[in-house]
Amino acid sequence: MTDRALPHVLVIGGGFGGLWCTRALAAAPVRVTLVDRTNHHLFQPLLYQVAMAGLSSPDIAAPLRHILRRQRNVTVRMDVAREIDVARRRVRLDGGTLEYDYLVLASGARHAYFGHDEWARHAPGLKTLDDALHIRRHMLEAFEAAERAADPREQAEWLDFVIIGGGPTGVELAGTLAEIARHALPREFRHSDPRRSKIHLVEAGPRVLASMPDVLSERARRQLERLGVSVHLGKAVTAIDARGVDLGEERIDARTVIWAAGVAASPLGAQLGAECDRAGRVRVAPDLSLPAHPDAFVVGDLAAVTQDGKPVPGVAPAAKQMGAHAAAMIRARLAGRPSRPFRYRDYGNLATIGRMAAVVDLGRIRFSGAPAWFFWLWAHVFFLIGFRNRLVVMAEWIWSYFTYQRHARIIIGCRDETVGCPSSGEVDGRRTNRQA
Known part of the structure; x- marks a missing residue:
């Protein structure tokens, strides 16, 4: 049988779900096309480290073609999916149309501003490398603007930061930003004092890290406050502008606001003709098919999956398991075997707050503080793709631990305040592709 006669599996999205599905089909009698709008796989759990100048872009990303270079049944295509016709088994891309025998949609999620898309201009979210570089540039420029400001009130506004959302991303951003202001920058400015920065973490719910047990959530809140973060619980954002945010009658003046409060599924899910939940996630059959x-x-963040009465979380381990399961179901169909329902295996939940501060929930085992921080370091280095990435990230973290310094504090790219303004030319000293 020639390659063209083999069943064609089209995978949309090179994130955790799409990549793990593609790799799981390495020995299957199929030809696979992996389509992604970028040329790289991104390790999103460490994206905030790029935004906070701790790591460079290539430290947490790897070219998809390089990752899959030894898998002969895969073609990688950098393109954007625009329209899906499941009845005719075809997908229209910017660069043409592809037909398929099996489709795996793993296009992920995007920012959700709960009906206030106008907030996006003043409160960028964190999903892509472009987002991370935009946030990093804005954060570093805020400290530079404070150094230039002659008016004390203006200087204070530049030194105040608001992070909206008390989930893992918001907690990690707040803790890291507090460390930068307190330890990395104070000796480098002459007319402003970064230690006077105020970092506000705003959460509409009653506690941070709501997916974790109450005891770990409370420990995380206390660790944040020890770092100097002001935690606002039970406070919903009612307005955001260029000078700060409104929490009902309360006003926080700040020139830098970061959104980490919510996500919505990729709009491609709405084209499948299946039922979707309020966030746009597709309600799938037990085996993850339509x-x-x-x-x-x-698979991944686009799939609405319930297990034991609870939704499967939108985290990297779940996406990996879904991708591998979809590949197994394709192999089963090719062999004439019956499908089986997806079953998520929860290996734990962890989040870092700052230096020597983290929380870990492994089910029956829960701990926090320094042991949790070292466990978090080990887990994230272990799951990075590529030996070079693991080595570089470990070296950077060791250097930062002893020196408090962050080597990626370089302001590059355009200064347009539009959210998502892509940096051009060199990124972190290396060439990058603009995301579509």
């Missing part, structure tokens, strides 16, 4: 189209699968 109820009316068993040849199409949805």
Whole structure:
């Protein structure tokens, strides 16, 4: 059988779900096309480290072609999916149309501003490398603007930061930003004192890290406050502008606001003709296929999956397991075997707050503080793709631990305040591709 005669599996999205599905099909009698709008796989759990100048872009990203270079049944295509026709089994891309025998949609999620998309201009979110570089540039420029400001009130506004959302991303951003202001920058400015910065973490719910047990959530809050972060619980954002945020009647003046409060599923999910939940996630069959189209699968953040009465969380381990399961179901169909329901295996939940401060929930085992921080370091280095990435990240963290310094504090790219303004030319000293 020639390659063209083999069943064609089209995978949309090179994140955790799409990549793990593609790799799991390495020995299957199929030809695979992996389509992504970028040329790289991104290790999103460490994206905040790029935003906070701790790591460079290539430290947490690797070219998809390089990752899959030894898998002969895969073609990687950098393109953007625009329209999906599940009845005709075809996907329209910017660069043409592809037909498929099996589809795996793993296009992920995007920022959600709960009906206030106008907030995006003043409160960028963190999903891509472009987002991280934009936030890093804005954060570093805020300290530079404070150094130039002659008016004490203006200087204070530049030194105040608001992070909206008390989930893992918001907590990690707040803790890291507090460390930068307190330890990395104070000796480098002459007319402003970064230690006077105020970092505000705003959460509409009653506690931070709501997915964790109450005891770990409370420990995380206390660790944040020890770092100097002001934690605002039970406070919903009612307005955001260029000078700060409103929490009902309360006003926080700040020139830098970061959004980490919510996500919505990729709009491609709405084209599948299946039922979606309020966040746009597709309600799939137990085996992750579409109820009316068993040849199409949805995995990762785009899939609405419930297990034991609880939704499967939108985290990297879940996306990896879904991708591998979809690949197994494709192999089962090719062999004439029955499908089986997806079952998520929860290996734990962890978040870092700052230097020697983290929380870990492994089910029956829960701990925090320095032991949790070292466990968090080990876990994230272990799951990075590529030996070079692991080595570089470990070296950077060791250097930062002993020196408190962050080597990636370089302001590059355009100064347009539009959210997502891509940096051009060199990024972190290396060439990058603009995201579509």
